[in-house]
Amino acid sequence: MSQFKTFALPKEKALEERKWYIVDAKDQVLGRLASKIATILRGKHKPDYTPHVDNGDFVVVINADKIKVTGRKLSQKKYYHYSGYPGGLKEITLEKLLQKRPERVIYFAVKGMLPKNRLGRKQLKKLKVYAGESHPHTAQKPEPLTIKL
Numbered sequence: 001m002s003q004f005k006t007f008a009l010p011k012e013k014a015l016e017e018r019k020w021y022i023v024d025a026k027d028q029v030l031g032r033l034a035s036k037i038a039t040i041l042r043g044k045h046k047p048d049y050t051p052h053v054d055n056g057d058f059v060v061v062i063n064a065d066k067i068k069v070t071g072r073k074l075s076q077k078k079y080y081h082y083s084g085y086p087g088g089l090k091e092i093t094l095e096k097l098l099q100k101r102p103e104r105v106i107y108f109a110v111k112g113m114l115p116k117n118r119l120g121r122k123q124l125k126k127l128k129v130y131a132g133e134s135h136p137h138t139a140q141k142p143e144p145l146t147i148k149l
Contacts, residue, residue, distance in 0.1 A: 065131045
């Protein structure tokens, strides 16, 4: 018999004690940063990771307007939105979206890396993105998280 025990679900205390991390997006590459954030939101960095349980941590991203992209993505990458009406397909380039609402760029990148179901929507609510240095989550005492390239 094995001396190691397998557990199916994390304990309730582990789910209540979620950590808060703060990430500085200045001069970070968009896709690499988004994949690390998605890993933390899902809880895959924890030893008690369970795919069907939301046991991830909160992530606060600052300086979203100073994100970097490689190649010609600034002019070629497009985001689409459909209103539901004929001729209602809207598109915006990455360059214009960075000028208009830079926090949406990181939000959409992380959203694409999470599950496409109600668990993924619940995990996405733990992501807080801000264009500048300031954020309203100082009371949660977020730990700085360094993302290595």
